[in-house]
Amino acid sequence: MLKELRPALVMTAALTVITGLVYPLAVTGVAQGLFGHQANGSLIVKDGAVIGSELIGQPFTGERYFQPRPSATTGPDPADPAKSVAAPYNAANSMGSNLGPTSKALVERVQADAERLKAENPSAPVPVDLVTTSGSGLDPDLSPAAADFQVPRVARARGLSEEQVRRLVEAHTAPRLLGLLGEPTVNVLKLNLALDAAAAGR
Structure with missing residues (x-):
C-alpha cells in the first residue's frame, strides 16, 4: 500500500512547493523587479x-x-451597522449601483x-x-x-x-x-x- 501511496504523496508535496511557494515567489520577484510601482499599488x-x-x-x-x-460604493451605517449608507470611493467595498x-x-x-x-x-x-x-x-x-x-x-x-x-x-x-x-x-x-x-x- 505504501508503494502506491508514495508517488501520490511525492507529487502532492512537489506540486505544493512549486505552485504554493516557487511560482508565487517568482511572479512576485518579476513584478517587483520590472513593475515595482504598479505591483505596490x-x-x-x-x-x-x-x-x-x-x-x-x-x-x-x-x-x-x-x-x-x-x-455608488457604500459602507456600514455608524448608527446601525446592520444597514448601509452611501460612502463614495470606499475602497473596502468596491461595487456598482444595483x-x-x-x-x-x-x-x-x-x-x-x-x-x-x-x-x-x-x-x-x-x-x-x-x-x-x-x-x-x-x-x-x-x-x-x-x-x-x-x-x-x-x-x-x-x-x-x-x-x-x-x-x-x-x-x-x-x-x-x-x-x-x-x-x-x-x-x-x-x-x-x-x-x-x-x-x-x-
Whole structure:
C-alpha cells in the first residue's frame, strides 16, 4: 500500500512547493523587479506621505478642483451597522449601483446632477461620465470631455486662464493603450496635484 501511496504523496508535496511557494515567489520577484510601482499599488506620494493611488478614485470638494465621476460604493451605517449608507470611493467595498434604468431614485439623482452641472457650464453638453457611476465605484479617471467641461469653473476659482488649465488637462491625458485599446483618460488625482503645483509656482 505504501508503494502506491508514495508517488501520490511525492507529487502532492512537489506540486505544493512549486505552485504554493516557487511560482508565487517568482511572479512576485518579476513584478517587483520590472513593475515595482504598479505591483505596490501605483501609490502617489507627496512630501513623503502617500496621498492616494493612480488606480482608486477619491472625492474632491470645492470649485478649485476637478471632480471625479460619481461613486455608488457604500459602507456600514455608524448608527446601525446592520444597514448601509452611501460612502463614495470606499475602497473596502468596491461595487456598482444595483439601481436599474427604470429606478426613480437613479433617474432623480442623474437629473439633479445634470441640472447642477448645466448651471455650472451652460454652454456645453454634460458628458455622460459626470453623471454615471462606474462598475467599481472607484474609477480614478475621467474622459477628456468630462475634464474639459470643468475647465471654466476651475479656471475661475483659481484665477487662471482657461487656456492654462486646458494645457494641464492635455498634458495629463493618457492616450489609448498602444494607440488602439480603450479610450483616452485623465487621472483626476494627478491633474489636481498638477493644478496645486502650478498655483504654488506662480
